[in-house]
Amino acid sequence: MTLTSAIDDSARLRRTPLHALHVERGARMVGFAGYEMPVQYPSGIIAEHLHTRAQAGLFDVSHMGQVRIVGAAADLALEALVPGDLRALAPGRMRYTLLLGDSGGILDDLMVTRVAGGLALVVNAARKDADLAHLQQRLDRDVVVEPQFERALLALQGPAAAAVLSRFAPGVERMVFMSAAETTLAGKPCFVTRSGYTGEDGFEMSLAPEDAVAVAERLLAEPEVAPIGLGARDTLRLEAGLCLYGHDIDETTNPVEAGLFWTIGKRRREEGGFPGAATILAGLATGPNRRRVGIRPEGRAPAREGTAITDPAGSPIGRVTSGGFGPSVGGPIAMGYVGAATANEGTVLDLVVRDVPRPARIVPLPFVATRYYRG
Amino acid sequence: MSALRFTKDHEWIRQDGDTAVIGITDYAQSQLGDVVYVELPELGRRVEQGKEAAVVESAKAASEVYAPISGEVIAVNGAIVDDPAKVNADPMGEGWFLKLKLADARQLDALMDEAAYLKFVAEQG
Numbered sequence: 251m252t253l254t255s256a257i258d259d260s261a262r263l264r265r266t267p268l269h270a271l272h273v274e275r276g277a278r279m280v281g282f283a284g285y286e287m288p289v290q291y292p293s294g295i296i297a298e299h300l301h302t303r304a305q306a307g308l309f310d311v312s313h314m315g316q317v318r319i320v321g322a323a324a325d326l327a328l329e330a331l332v333p334g335d336l337r338a339l340a341p342g343r344m345r346y347t348l349l350l351g352d353s354g355g356i357l358d359d360l361m362v363t364r365v366a367g368g369l370a371l372v373v374n375a376a377r378k379d380a381d382l383a384h385l386q387q388r389l390d391r392d393v394v395v396e397p398q399f400e401r402a403l404l405a406l407q408g409p410a411a412a413a414v415l416s417r418f419a420p421g422v423e424r425m426v427f428m429s430a431a432e433t434t435l436a437g438k439p440c441f442v443t444r445s446g447y448t449g450e451d452g453f454e455m456s457l458a459p460e461d462a463v464a465v466a467e468r469l470l471a472e473p474e475v476a477p478i479g480l481g482a483r484d485t486l487r488l489e490a491g492l493c494l495y496g497h498d499i500d501e502t503t504n505p506v507e508a509g510l511f512w513t514i515g516k517r518r519r520e521e522g523g524f525p526g527a528a529t530i531l532a533g534l535a536t537g538p539n540r541r542r543v544g545i546r547p548e549g550r551a552p553a554r555e556g557t558a559i560t561d562p563a564g565s566p567i568g569r570v571t572s573g574g575f576g577p578s579v580g581g582p583i584a585m586g587y588v589g590a591a592t593a594n595e596g597t598v599l600d601l602v603v604r605d606v607p608r609p610a611r612i613v614p615l616p617f618v619a620t621r622y623y624r625g
Numbered sequence: 626m627s628a629l630r631f632t633k634d635h636e637w638i639r640q641d642g643d644t645a646v647i648g649i650t651d652y653a654q655s656q657l658g659d660v661v662y663v664e665l666p667e668l669g670r671r672v673e674q675g676k677e678a679a680v681v682e683s684a685k686a687a688s689e690v691y692a693p694i695s696g697e698v699i700a701v702n703g704a705i706v707d708d709p710a711k712v713n714a715d716p717m718g719e720g721w722f723l724k725l726k727l728a729d730a731r732q733l734d735a736l737m738d739e740a741a742y743l744k745f746v747a748e749q750g
Contacts, residue, residue, distance in 0.1 A: 251634050251649055251681065251688045253656045295684035296659040481658070481685055550662050550706075552682050575661035575684055582662070604664075604680065 266312035267402045267462040275477055282480060283375035285313040290479040298482035299577040302448055303618075306408035307478035308469050311447075315378025316401050316456060317371040317385065321393030324368035331388055332362070333505065333524040335515025339364045344428040344443050347513050348505055349373075349381060354526020354533075355501035356508065357384065359493060363430045363443060368393070370430070370441070372403070372454070374495045402462030407452030407486075410474040412623065415442075415453055418468065422453065427622035436468040447483065449490025449620040488583060489576045491544060491615030497555055498542060498571045498585055504530055507538035507587065509615075540568060541593040544615040545584040545601070549608055552582040553601040559588055560600045560607060567592050567599065576617055583617050584610075630693065630733050631742035637717060638693040640733055648721040649681065649690060649712065652746045657683040660712040665701040665723055672698060672725065674732055679722050681712065694732035696725030 263286040272279065277288030288310065290298060301307055319328060325336040334347030341364050349357040358377040363370040373381045378399060385395045406415055416423040419433040422442060430443040438461035446452035457465055469475050484494070493499045499508050504526065511534065518524060522531065547553055557570040573584030584601070592599065595614055600607035628640045635653035639646045654660065662682040672678040672692035679690040701723045705711050712720040727733075737745060 251636060251653055251690045253635060253653060253688070289685070290658060294659045296661075485684060551664065552662055552687070554687060575682070577684070 264313075266310055267459040268310045268312065268466055271463055271466060272310065272477070277477070277479060280480075283313055285375065287313060288477070288479040290481045291477050293476070295479070295481035295485060296577045298476065298478045299485050301476045302408045302450060302478055302482060302486055303578050304408070305474040305476070306406055306410040306414050306452075306472075307448075307482070308466060308475050309405040309407065309478050309483055310402075310466070311405050311454070311483075312402040312462065313375035314403055315371075315373040315375065315381060316398040316403060317373065317378075317382060318365075318368060318396040318398060319371065319385070319389065319393050320368040320396055323390065324393050325364070327390040327393045328362065328369060329518070329524065330390070331384070331525060332360075333514040333518050333527070333530070334362065335517050336362060336364075336369070338515065338517070341366070342430050344430055344445060348510065349384065350505070350525040351501055352525045354504045354529040356495075356499045356503055356505065357381070357501060359495055359499060359510075361443070361445060365430065365441075370456075376496060398456075400459050402457045402459050404455045404457065404462065404466060404469070405446050405452060406455070406469060406475070407446045407448040407450045407478075408474075409451060409621065411450070411452040414469065414472045414474055417472070424625075425623075426625040427451075435465050438465055440465070444623060447490075447492060448486035449492070449616055449618055450486075451621050451623045485574060485577055488572050488574065488585065489578055489616060489618040490620055491585070491617065493542075494572055503542075503587075504533065504538075506530060506533050507540050507542065509542045538590055540587045541590050542571070542585060542587055543593050544613045544617060545570065545573075545586055545599070545610050546613045546617075547582045547584065547601055547608060547610040550581060551603050551608055553584045553603050553608070553610070557584070557586075558602040559586055560602060561592060562598055562600060562609075564600070564607065570601065578618050585615070588612070628733060629739060630736035631739065631745075632691070632693045632736055633745065634691050636690060636693050638733065638736065640727070640730065643727050643730065644699065644724055645694070645696070645727055645733075646721050646724050647678070647690075647693060649716055650742070650746075651716050654713050654716045654720070657681065657685075657688065659684045660709040663705045663709050663712065663722070665703075665706060666698045668698055668701065670698045671728075672696060690722060692725070693736060694725070695728040697728070698723055699726050700724035
């Protein structure tokens with residue numbers, strides 16, 4: 251059989267402040283977006299996934315890009331590049347939005363939080379250098395773009411996350427989904443948001459690099475908390491129906507076909523003024539040619555990214571963009587794009603895995619109900 | 626006679642007369658991680674040495690299992706289709722994949738014995 255070896259050229263990969271902690275805990279390290287990252291710990295992807303859904307998982311996501319946009323008009327400036335209504339974003343509130351190219355394709359997806367003096371962004375690891383250049387080049391000159399790529403980012407996710415974190419920072423349990431606060435964790439200053447990428451309740455914590463290990467060790471010492479690798483992070487987000495940039499969305503997909511039209515604020519729909527607005531809003535009137543959908547194979551065979559989707563007669567109708575085994579679902583799950591005429595829930599289709607068409611059905615997303623804390 | 630041999634692709638083969646049982650090694654299952662799906666060949670299919678005989682999928686990815694030697698499939702282990710985790714739990718025992726009627730038992734001679742395989746794995750780092 252073919253086994254992919256761990257890391258071909260580790261010398262050229264960057265490390266997060268938690269690298270030694272991962273290795274000590276027996277993580278299998280792999281190259282991801284230019285970083286040496288833990289794909290799993292000895293307990294394995296399925297156990298890590300199920301632990302996160304049952305208790306709390308700690309993820310190192312320090313490879314993601316943290317960027318501050320400083321200036322009184324940071325919201326207005328960034329609105330020129332994203333379709334979200336940032337002017338309506340209250341202090342300490344967070345929004346999911348998209349960096350759009352001039353033809354309306356998606357350059358990246360990101361989180362934006364209004365903080366004192368401007369905005370705090372979290373962008374994808376694989377896109378952060380390109381995003382930074384884009385922001386520096388395209389943002390109005392009266393704001394300052396400050397990359398904070400050295401900062402650590404930890405995610406604590408799962409139904410026990412709030413109880414655990416409130417032991418260190420009383421009051422965080424009252425924060426609502428998509429809000430932010432400055433706090434102290436184990437004596438270390440921390441910018442915390444109630445957000446995540448698992449479909450569970452949880453938090454993301456931005457820390458100075460020198461503080462990250464101490465905070466991670468304190469959280470891991472709590473009985474409910476286990477370290478979770480990128481493998482389970484991927485199965486968790488897929489079950490939650492969340493897009494992975496470079497797979498489910500990219501420069502060739504637009505927000506409407508990706509099912510992300512909800513990220514375009516009402517005022518922005520009326521006013522336009524974001525990249526690709528004419529194309530996107532016109533496309534909205536006629537409806538997209540294709541749509542991102544959830545797919546549930548009938549058998550047990552996972553359908554991986556790239557799997558061809560056909561109608562029952564064998565005509566191509568689309569392609570899988572994310573697929574695998576969903577541990578909480580207990581079977582294979584996938585997301586992909588299909589022609590709009592064949593994108594309705596319940597539509598029967600075939601997934602061509604190893605040249606064999608295998609029956610599947612379009613199902614609503616997410617595969618597992620999300621459990622965000624809304625107060 | 627009975628002999629246990631290994632391939633550089635991390636399959637094991639246990640010969641018993643003119644038949645042999647095939648599976649993946651403990652090193653292979655540990656590298657794959659959680660096995661979530663197994664696809665086995667039809668009975669009667671002729672498999673060729675070094676060519677795909679089965680498919681094993683972990684939570685992360687799909688891998689092909691190659692036939693260590695040529696032969697005809699005379700039995701498959703349905704238990705690992707129903708419960709793929711058996712491949713992780715007992716790769717050399719309950720987690721076996723398939724049984725072949727050997728085309729040419731001399732093909733076994735070129736494969737590694739256990740000591741040679743363990744040395745090979747150690748060299749993989």
